Amino acid sequence: MAASRSGAHSDGLPAKLARARMLNPRAWFDRGAPKIQLRRFAGTARHQDQLSSPICVAHLTDLHVGRVTPMPVQMAAVDLVNRQDPDLVVITGDFVCHSQEYLDALEEVIAAFDAPVIGVLGNHDHWSGAGEVRRALRRAGMEVLDNAFTTMTLQRERLQIVGVDDAYTGHADVARATKGLRRDLPILGLSHIAEESERLWPAGVPLVLSGHTHAGQVTLARLNELALGRLVGHRYIHGLYGSRRHPEPEGAVYVGAGIGAAVIPLRLGERARREVTLFELGYPPGAFDEDHTPQEALPGRPPSERKIQDRQVAVARKQARRLRKASKKGLFGD
Numbered sequence: 001m002a003a004s005r006s007g008a009h010s011d012g013l014p015a016k017l018a019r020a021r022m023l024n025p026r027a028w029f030d031r032g033a034p035k036i037q038l039r040r041f042a043g044t045a046r047h048q049d050q051l052s053s054p055i056c057v058a059h060l061t062d063l064h065v066g067r068v069t070p071m072p073v074q075m076a077a078v079d080l081v082n083r084q085d086p087d088l089v090v091i092t093g094d095f096v097c098h099s100q101e102y103l104d105a106l107e108e109v110i111a112a113f114d115a116p117v118i119g120v121l122g123n124h125d126h127w128s129g130a131g132e133v134r135r136a137l138r139r140a141g142m143e144v145l146d147n148a149f150t151t152m153t154l155q156r157e158r159l160q161i162v163g164v165d166d167a168y169t170g171h172a173d174v175a176r177a178t179k180g181l182r183r184d185l186p187i188l189g190l191s192h193i194a195e196e197s198e199r200l201w202p203a204g205v206p207l208v209l210s211g212h213t214h215a216g217q218v219t220l221a222r223l224n225e226l227a228l229g230r231l232v233g234h235r236y237i238h239g240l241y242g243s244r245r246h247p248e249p250e251g252a253v254y255v256g257a258g259i260g261a262a263v264i265p266l267r268l269g270e271r272a273r274r275e276v277t278l279f280e281l282g283y284p285p286g287a288f289d290e291d292h293t294p295q296e297a298l299p300g301r302p303p304s305e306r307k308i309q310d311r312q313v314a315v316a317r318k319q320a321r322r323l324r325k326a327s328k329k330g331l332f333g334d
């Protein structure tokens with residue numbers, strides 16, 4: 001993690017100690033562990049039908065590696081995941097906040113997972129420079145799915161993981177992502193924006209993991225549903241929605257509360273806590289106690305075409321600004 005301009009590390013450590021910790025990421029685990037909720041859910045009936053051996057998938061989202069969510073929090077999440085010994089780790093976007101300043105730290109976080117890591121990008125990754133974020137993730141050994149799927153062998157079972165690029169910034173292409181998917185093999189979907197699940201279910205994806213909302217960060221008095229549901233227009237705010245039992249075109253979607261934040265770190269309410277979630281694919285719904293029962297989707301309000309275009313323009317504008325800054329630095333040798 002980069003030191004701040006004042007020479008003090010972003011979480012208050014002197015720069016020298018911070019650098020020493022950077023050389024040994026495991027040293028971050030020594031600090032007081034932040035509270036991270038561990039939730040556990042069974043997979044779908046389809047997964048149970050298709051898998052002879054269960055597969056444990058750990059889901060994280062919205063790491064937002066950077067000043068607001070410093071390395072002790074990130075490494076506590078990694079440590080919590082590693083102690084569960086999952087077969088696969090999936091991360092559903094927003095790896096960074098607003099810049100490329102923390103890509104080295106992001107690489108350290110991703111490389112510290114014991115299990116293979118697969119993920120998709122989120123809106124903050126596109127705002128900060130999707131190409132650079134992708135390259136950092138790939139350097140750390142992670143597979144990034146940009147409207148594509150991959151087939152892994154875990155516990156001697158084949159699992160197809162289909163990843164949709166960020167819908168918020170207009171990069172999602174479900175038709176491309178699902179082209180060639182085999183319905184006779186188990187499938188798991190990843191999308192930063194949960195509403196894409198409604199396009200993935202009819203393509204044979206029974207369960208989609210997602211993020212973006214941070215559970216609203218304040219879940220007291222259901223303020224998150226008011227803000228993200230009624231005002232922003234999301235149908236899925238936090239947790240499990242839909243059906244794990246019904247055949248397509250229905251399915252289930254899970255919205256993770258996330259690990260980090262991009263602006264303010266405030267999280268209030270039990271459902272707003274930082275979260276790692278385990279999905280035990282192969283176990284039927286109801287096989288064990290779960291954090292909550294599946295919820296009804298909110299009415300929601302999809303963004304207009306104009307809004308999506310505006311968001312695409314915003315990504316292009318940020319990219320142009322970065323290029324201008326880079327070329328100025330080159331010109332003046334800064």
Ligand SMILES: [Fe+2]
Pocket residue numbers: 062064094122124212213214262
């Ligand atoms: Fe986010």
